[in-house]
Amino acid sequence: MAIGAFSHGPSGVTTDATVQRSSRIAWLLLLPGIAYLILFFLVPLASLVMTSFQETIPGGFIGEYQNAFRWENYVEVLGLYGEHTMRSFLYAATATIIALIIGYPLAYFIGVKLRRFPLLQSLALVLVIAPFFISFLLRTLAWKQILADEGFVVATMKTLQLLPDDAHITGTAISVVFGLAYNFIPFMTLPLYTTLERLDLRLVEAGSDLYANPFTTFVKVTVPLTMPGIISGTLLTFIPAAGDYVNASANFLGSTSTAMIGNVIESNFLVLQNFPHAASMSLILMSAILVLVATYVKKSGTEDLL
Amino acid sequence: MVRNLPEDPIVRELVQHARKAAMSRRALIGGAVGTASVLSLAACAPGSTELVPAEDISATDKTVKWANWPLYLDEDDAGNHPTLDAFTAATGIAAEYLVDVDDNNSYYAKVKDQLALGQDIGADTVCLTEWMASRLIRRGYTQKFDLANMPNHANLVDTLKNPDFDPGRAQSLPWQGGFAGIAYNTEKIPNGVNSVDELWTSDLKGRVTVLSEMRDTLGVIMLAQGADITSFTSDDFYAAMDVLEAQVGSGQIRNVKGNSYSEDLVSEDALAAIGWSGDITLLNYEAGYEKWKFVIPESGATFWNDSFIIPIGSAHKTNAETLINYYYDPAVAAEVAAWVNYVTPVKGAYDEAIKIDPELANNKLIFPDDETLSSVHVFRTLTDAEENEFQAAFQAVLLG
Incomplete structure (x- = not known):
């Protein structure tokens, strides 16, 4: 709808080509916002979710974890905190x-x-x-x-x-x-x-x-x-x-x-x-x-x- | 999984990256598939790969970066460091002093990923408390000193020459040290607090604060219980934890905190504390009279040292060694001691300090005599498993 409103050219005539072009412009304008959200919200969020399921490496050092599906982390923190x-x-x-x-x-x-x-x-x-x-x-x-x-x-x-x-x-x-x-x-x-x-x-x-x-x-x-x-x-x-x-x-x-x-x-x-x-x-x-x-x-x- | 890496630094870095990437992919599959692959992973966990020190470019690049704690080097009103400026003038090595370390654990959390890859952490030498320095040494995150560049290495006091984690001091050298003991407000407690048990008396209820540095607080309590903190057992540790937990639970200990415990002494929320020697000297200096007194309890105090190490990724090893050597000159060490108020580990600094300021030289907390040194003890090195377990128990008390 927003894109439709955007498409009214000065002539008032709407052709398929102009609709397509302006929809491309709209997407182009959205791009920085979307990129920002992906880079600074979705990626860190995914990393956070992955970290929350990690487990200790047997015999590993302090602070070293490996990816796993250790849902017990959630049970443990709820019990502890x-x-x-x-x-x-x-x-x-x-x-x-x-x-x-x-x-x-x-x-x-x-x-x-x-x-x-x-x-x-x-x-x-x-x-x-x-x-x-x-x-x-x-x-x-x-x-x-x-x-x-x-x-x-x-x-x-x-x-x-x-x-x-x-x-x-x-x-x-x-x-x-x-x-x-x-x-x-x-x-x-x-x-x-x-x-x-x-x-x-x-x-x-x-x-x-x-x-x-x-x-x-x-x-x-x-x-x-x-x-x-x-x-x-x-x-x-x-x-x-x-x-x-x-x-x-x-x-x-x-x-x-x-x-x-x-x-x-x-x-x-x-x-x-x-x-x-x-x-x-x-x-x-x-x-x-x-x-x-x-x-x-x-x-x-x-x-x-x- | 220990394979020698190629000599060429670029190729070497590429190989290291590739290994790291391969490992994390395998870790992902490992988690999904199960224990079999987990076991194979353990063999090539980060840290078990031998790290190669960065190539030393000291000869062509006359710079060195030194990361340290706040208020830990002489400073004039303009914010310059006179001893460091003299070093640059004498050697032509431009030194950059970075106040980057505020806490051992959080500094480690910040740089550990670079260390594990053998990369530069933005410092050519850093001063960390010995238990943390020992962790870095254990993991191969440090470079060995070339003692030919450090003739003053011999000026280290005998008591610190052979710690369990680095006999002969091949890769760590103390910068400053200090004691954790009891501090109290002399106006509010005219009779003084001379033992740990006196901290738990009813008239100090809610007016005691202890350090959030586990080794210092529990070390002092363990000593009071008669344990030897240079070789204590898990039972000794938990016996001291029980005391801490009980005193926190009953409200006798109002708070457990880091450097900011000195604010509580100033605001008088805390009248007595388990605290650090150098802070009390500084607080009294600011107050203008001896408002607080630091005592080493009869049962003993802990003695900690912050030590120089050269991280594995430093490309200015020789410059860093030249810098450390410079600060092991007794005259320079005395000049620093006059400003920072902590214990200097350099032999002969006392004789130099007498020339600058006799009163300072006779402060037993800055230049301890043999009697003082015999009543302080170094907390033994913990294994990773102990560290995890003890810290978790300690943090559980802190979080209430």
Whole structure:
């Protein structure tokens, strides 16, 4: 269809020859994209799948594997790292919900309340994006210092008896989820902003005209209208958060009890050099996310967004 | 499957490529067909083919590339390395210093495929911790030194002359060494921590961090249990693993990490640690006073060394040997020691260091005396099977 639309020449007369030529041009234009996908997506993916089925060479050195069909790799990693997988999705889901709770009012304020002040609106948007100007590794390390045992946050909370005396924040699930939520809030806010910015306020007004209270109007009018933003925001947060290995790493906000899938893959790949396990973990992560996202999109009835 | 390769480098490379390709095709079939072909493959697995060192072009190409760890060579404010510049001025060999090594395992993961093919890894000499250097030697990934180019080779301290993996130091030579022992915050723990058991007391709960370098953490714990880490058994290892696992599980040990444990000491998340000697010297220097103290526990500490090796694919072997020889000059070694704060393996460096800075020369962690040296031990070399098994057990604790 796209090619048909492409074929209308200036004369308006469509002959077989011109259709053929322009279809060739269309394919030619697609070529770099297709080549890119084959080279940088399909080939590495195939290599990953092959690696995930490899087995050790009897008597071979560390990190040396040969091609085989060793499906037990998958069973082994699920047994070894099932807990880490569940933990990853739990952390990512919690962080996504927190980011939504913080990001939605923020986006609403910028997109709706600041609509009459374009200058302030742009300024607020710049502020949302501003953290990206500093490496997120540095920002995460900064949080580690702020939340440190002798830092003012912990000291204040202990004084207020919000934390027991021997408790700490860094290296716990709380600091990891906090870090994930913090790092992904802009990814949640920006798509929400784009839908809220286009929200037709006359519809909200109509809601109150029909005697709905503000809460009912919000639930029945605003939320459904901004659903596309909520869906893309949560996906943009959840998917990278589930595979994140920085926040949960012992060098940043995590510890030995907070390792997520990303940390498992890193350890298997770089330290243990167990490439088959690392590859099968990666594929499990990919397929789990694919299934979760597909179900989510289907349930929320927004297939046409994708 | 050991056949001599042709002399001509181009033909040689082609043959090596062809062998590699043939092997991977067979590996593919092998996997599908079954064990019979797998067994035949094992005979010609990569690594069992004898590698041939690259042809040395040092005479015509006066360059050398040296890959090393961060903060491991004297550096002035402009980012130059004074001792290295002096080397270039004296020999006419242009040296390129690359800070490429951040972790033994990940560096190895990066270069192992080239090494297995006998190709250049982008460095003519690299300093790796001895257990990793020994792995490279075991696999034939290194070139033998020509000692005629290295008269200063004799300046190596006696204690390091005959390691089990390279007796007589024919293909590895220590660059710097250090100890893993206990470090603690002197302000928060005025009574100090002098043994491993004192790390597990209740007032340090959640305030202890240990190293993610398996040999150092478990070495220190094994020593505390009375095991000899130069010849320990699998039982000794697992007895120490049990302690680590229990202390991590109970939350006594808050974290297990690499170089960044020093950040935890600074932020005071950790008040005590199993850490490295040179770091503590540097932290105190930055703090301006002796805020942290490094102690060798009574039961002993581990002693590790990072050693020069010349990878099989280096085409500048003579230049690399000239460079290593230069750093074995006691005066040069003293100049480096004054900057990096680790243990120098060069005899006579102490006498030179006294001339530069007497206080430095009397630091037992930089110039250890016999008493200090008798309380530190080198973790024995592991076989590949042990390495796999022990690392898997250790990583399982790290991942929780």
